[in-house]
């Protein structure tokens with residue numbers, strides 16, 4: 001090998017599976033020569049298409065958007081043109097505006113969104129430290145709000161810890177897998193691999209999903225329930241387990257409370273009653289419950305198919321309760337598996353980028369925690385829980401009193417103008433906020449509404465730590481030298497803090513930040529860089545810095561839960577239907593799903609050559625053959641899909657894998673942007689939007705040529721807005 | 734005997750990593766450096782999904798290949814353990830496409846432009862990565878190990894086992 005050619009191992013930037021990848025780079029040419037997966041704790045040497053080919057955006061091929069390379073500000077007020085400025089000028093501009101707003105409207109007029117994507121845990125820590133110590137507010141949140149917040153809230157309230165109780169490799173040794181609202185083959189192929197292997201080892205797989213997903217296809221029992229009826233199903237399963245005496249009495253007695261209240265609710269939910277709601281048979285529900293209760297190695301895996309509902313938290317609570325009722329916690333290969341979507345959404349929760357907790361899940365309302373962080377950061381801190389980012393419209397356009405409004409929004413590594421529900425309402429809110437800062441690696445839709453744009457380094461251009469979905473801290477490493485006038489996220493935030501007069505330390509590297517994190521978070525204290533170097537992956541809790549503490553494979557050992565008294569609480573709620581149901585004008589239900597080769601808002605994967613070759617704009621709407629026949633649709637033809645909130649064009653994918661009356665759209669598309677249609681109704685306690693259910697209608701477009709022209713016009717406009725000045729081919733049938 | 738790649742549908746998760754691997758193998762690593770519109774994306778295996786099954790389908794490398802017999806321009810050869818298409822000789826007549834019982838051949842648009850100004854279109858199918866990589870790259874990248882290469886030895890080994898099993902069935 002030439003001297004300048006180096007091999008560097010890092011963690012994939014795309015999902016919570018946390019696969020280990022080996023880069024071969026020519027450091028002199030600053031060029032990637034090869035990427036392939038290597039052996040890691042979760043991936044066993046495998047990776048999916050995003051791991052293999054998803055690094056291409058580092059080459060900035062400018063397909064959908066373009067990398068940001070210079071800081072820019074709107075010097076002459078809102079809506080004035082963006083001007084490229086020096087970092088000093090940009091930092092001072094942001095700091096001055098934040099300061100002015102803080103002085104005029106108080107610290108709680110500010111909200112920061114941390115990034116669960118490229119920046120990593122150290123940047124996440126700095127973002128929340130900025131909100132709390134520099135601004136003085138707990139208004140700090142991140143995109144877990146729009147995906148797995150319900151899992152965190154629901155699990156915290158029952159078993160005291162909002163993460164996967166087991167580790168990814170354990171899944172393959174489970175005997176029963178109850179997979180509900182989770183499409184692993186699409187969201188985490190490397191977790192799907194464990195499910196496939198479990199099946200080969202003889203596991204019985206129950207899959208509750210309204211579609212025939214790949215997991216449903218290989219399941220022993222597919223419960224093809226109607227969308228939005230999860231609570232009815234899990235309550236009825238609990239009913240069967242209790243009424244047929246399939247309980248683990250010892251476990252329930254020794255480790256749980258709340259049984260009578262729990263039974264009082266599920267008593268009503270007989271399999272017969274729920275069968276009717278869910279569109280299943282009572283026998284199938286009984287079978288699923290009996291199977292689930294038949295083993296001490298049963299796991300429940302779930303994803304956004306249960307959390308993105310207004311009853312998300314309730315479903316999570318009941319899932320945790322099912323595991324408690326059957327004694328499925330505290331030993332190898334059992335428990336609950338809320339598998340986190342984005343690469344570092346677990347980490348961003350770990351770092352306290354949530355309105356209610358400091359790093360390490362220490363409550364902001366706990367005076368002892370408050371005192372500890374006040375001492376560490378040298379300021380007085382607020383003990384009120386902050387507001388969640390999905391409430392931006394509520395605290396901006398729907399708030400009459402300016403004194404109660406959000407006036408400054410600091411967005412790092414997120415694109416709410418693509419990812420949040422009801423985009424029209426969101427855009428209106430962004431324009432209404434006095435000062436919006438967008439700190440990102442790409443031009444994105446939110447940048448168009450920002451008063452300052454701060455360009456940061458991406459995954460592959462900086463060091464740090466991510467947390468995989470199963471609580472595993474793993475290193476990410478710098479592979480390429482960043483090009484342009486860009487800085488790591490943590491450094492940008494530290495500079496703003498100092499410009500505002502806060503004595504933020506001059507960290508020299510991410511390890512110095514990490515040391516501050518672990519010293520303040522008992523659960524993470526043992527996970528030093530040194531140990532991460534040696535062990536590659538350390539699952540929290542890891543309490544001790546000594547070499548013998550290698551972390552924790554599964555939580556709640558021997559049934560001792562992470563609740564204050566160590567006892568789990570059985571909880572659930574009665575079923576209620578989703579907020580917006582089908583009507584005469586909007587007769588079909590819309591559920592948002594995802595595309596395996598694309599990630600999040602698609603700024604990254606949309607700029608990877610081969611991933612966009614595989615799937616491109618304007619995306620798809622999956623529709624049943626019956627519905628397609630009624631509308632006279634052909635496979636792959638363009639259709640118009642509308643809800644009360646908006647209307648977009650996309651392609652019809654006619655498939656027998658979905659049932660009549662329900663359609664499914666992947667949320668990654670910019671032309672066929674399904675969040676123009678979704679509803680911003682929220683789960684009352686987790687504030688997660690009901691992405692999985694709203695009413696829509698589909699129309700045939702008789703003039704397909706004109707429709708394709710319209711799609712390409714929209715795409716052209718998007719590329720222009722994203723400052724791509726190279727002519728690119730359009731899309732076609 | 735010719736070898737072939739086959740997919741196990743109960744392991745396949747429909748992710749199509751194999752399809753990209755196929756294109757990257759045949760285009761070479763330059764694919765990540767050139768103009769994104771400067772190459773053609775033509776995987777030589779095809780993901781098929783029905784209600785019950787998901788799996789990529791590709792050339793079986795038949796011993797008495799119907800495609801070879803149907804080819805009007807002598808572009809299809811058998812040798813070196815594979816059935817291969819000589820793209821230079823292919824005139825795009827589509828006889829092979831019609832003849833193939835597996836649907837494993839398709840006509841693709843290349844980035845080459847004919848003298849008449851139209852893009853050159855030719856038949857394309859799996860070549861087991863001969864001449865482009867050490868082994869079929871679809872097999873290498875599959876996250877669930879759903880794909881495997883069936884060689885003569887493996888096939889014969891399987892036959893032997895099946896025969897033993899059928900005898901044992903009498904016990």
Ligand code: SF4
Pocket residue numbers: 012013014015016017018019043046047048049050051052188189190191
């Ligand atoms: S996206 Fe997830 S499953 Fe795919 S390679 Fe990356 S970490 Fe692994």
